[in-house]
Amino acid sequence: MPEAGAATPQMLRRVNARAVLKAIRSIDVATGTELMARTGLTRATVIAVCEDLIRRGWILERDPLQDSAPRQGRPARRFELNSRAGFVMGMDIGAATVTAAVADLRGNVVGRSSLPFRTTDIPASERISTVDRAAGLALHAAGATPGIVLALGAGIAAPVDRDGKVLAAQHFWSLFDVGLRAALKDLHGWTVLLENDANLAALGECWRGSGSGVDDLVVLLASERLGAGIIESGRLLHGSRGAAGEMGYLDLLEGVGSADGIAKLAREWFAAAAVPAPGPARGRPAAASRAPLTARQVFDAAARGDRTAVVILDRLSERMARIIASLASLVNPEQVVIGGAVAESAAALLPRIIELLPRFTATPPRVTASPLGDAIVTAGAIRHALDYVEANSLDLVLPTPYSGMITTA
Structure with missing residues (x-):
């Protein structure tokens, strides 16, 4: 058994896969050399990770560029994130309204919806039902089904600890302690990542704001x-x-x-x-x-x-x-x-x-x-969900098989 803190081959595979997915998320098409520069990994490691991620459906390989000038050696291999291999959802769950946004694996929003809660102080079952309906409407707007959601990030107006537990020490905070994670897991099999809304706003601002x-x-x-x-x-x-x-x-x-x-x-x-x-x-x-x-x-x-x-x-x-x-x-x-x-x-x-x-x-x-305006929390929630997906890519099963090669038009 490895010593505590020792890097195992499985741990290294996870870390390397996450690094490559994070790097390729921000590039349209990347060569092995570009991924080496962005991740600090060796060429052999980059290629091995890319081939593994191709087999799993996370990335696609493009045809090599056809250069009119003669070149020595093999043309550079080119890789692209399979941004529609799965989707994530980000939610902003306030006291009066819930907003849901569906995004592809680059973080591009493809469906959004908002619904009001009937009142602030409603039963937990009604709050969960409204959240679930908002999620369904966002999926419908994206032309998608619940099975494509790899993770859901949700921001609430209450403190949430590192384990995703709501601190219900005040009445207002207790309104959000409704068992949302277990409910959506039972309904759809979703992994729900609860977080404080201001914390997600900070993640969103660092990602796509000032x-x-x-x-x-x-x-x-x-x-x-x-x-x-x-x-x-x-x-x-x-x-x-x-x-x-x-x-x-x-x-x-x-x-x-x-x-x-x-x-x-x-x-x-x-x-x-x-x-x-x-x-x-x-x-x-x-x-x-x-x-x-x-x-x-x-x-x-x-x-x-x-x-x-x-x-x-x-x-x-x-x-x-x-x-x-x-x-x-x-x-x-x-x-x-x-x-x-x-x-x-x-x-x-x-x-x-x-x-x-x-x-x-x-x-x-x-x-x-x-x-980012009023989209700041959902932006952070999407980023939170993407971080989870990238960290757990070797454990997640994508909903649809994909071909590993696409041809440049």
């Missing part, structure tokens, strides 16, 4: 409630029970006082300030005195010069500067990203946040707004 190449990163989901996903030295932080990045401490932070998000406060503060006074409301949007504005409308009003909205954006900017400064003191990130559905609007806060940060911290990070 955090690419950043090893020390915090992503703040900031719409209704604040939550943070923390990447430290390239690793996602969970904490002992999965609660790293929970923002309950903001109740105690001077000038903040709660974990309420940007969208929620923009609406509430504007509504509180928009009580009609005697006489005309100069400079105020006509709708302000008749119906509550959405957060986007508050930001739009500020852009038009509405005085109340401008003051609210300034308050939000100072509040976010204090929050980001607290994170800078705790984990010292290189970059903090404001993400979620509010990200596009929150870009208007950045100049004032950046101006204020040095007042509150000696180590101000770079602050950006995510370009």
Whole structure:
């Protein structure tokens, strides 16, 4: 029996297969030389791994390029990921809505759906049923069936430990402790990877957002409630029970006082300030005195010069500067990203946040707004599922046999 930590041939095969799949996922067609450069493996190892993955259906071999100029030796072999050999699913399961996205093995979304929950506090069976219907609609949009799903990544608005267990220490968190992994395994045979939604947002931002190449990163989901996903030295932080990045401490932070998000406060503060006074409301949007504005409308009003909205954006900017400064003191990130559905609007806060940060911290990070919008959690969930598939490719059986050679058109 090998010593603990010793590399076995089987372990090396897994590591090498994962490295090749990860490398080839980002290239249209790769030669052995290109895969050597991206993985650090020898030519013999790359070719052996590719041939094994071809037999298993994960990659395809293209015909060699036909060069008009005479060349010595064999033409370079060319390999391509079989991106439709199987699919993954990413989910964003909030308190009010579930969004499901089906993606191929390159991470390209081919089907998406969203469904509301009837109410926030519904029975576990109803929540599971709604999640399952959203998954079915996304598969239908992709023209696919449940049997093609190799893994499902799901983000929930509650702490999740390294083993995928939900921390149900608060009532709101307990709403997500519904036995989803076992239920979908029983229904469809799916492997479900539960994770905190802000953690998945951090993975998504590092993969396809503004955090690419950043090893020390915090992503703040900031719409209704604040939550943070923390990447430290390239690793996602969970904490002992999965609660790293929970923002309950903001109740105690001077000038903040709660974990309420940007969208929620923009609406509430504007509504509180928009009580009609005697006489005309100069400079105020006509709708302000008749119906509550959405957060986007508050930001739009500020852009038009509405005085109340401008003051609210300034308050939000100072509040976010204090929050980001607290994170800078705790984990010292290189970059903090404001993400979620509010990200596009929150870009208007950045100049004032950046101006204020040095007042509150000696180590101000770079602050950006995510370009991923409300797709940030599903993007991270897809990436999480792809990572699982790549790590376990030698154990997974693909749903359909594929030919190992395709011909260049």
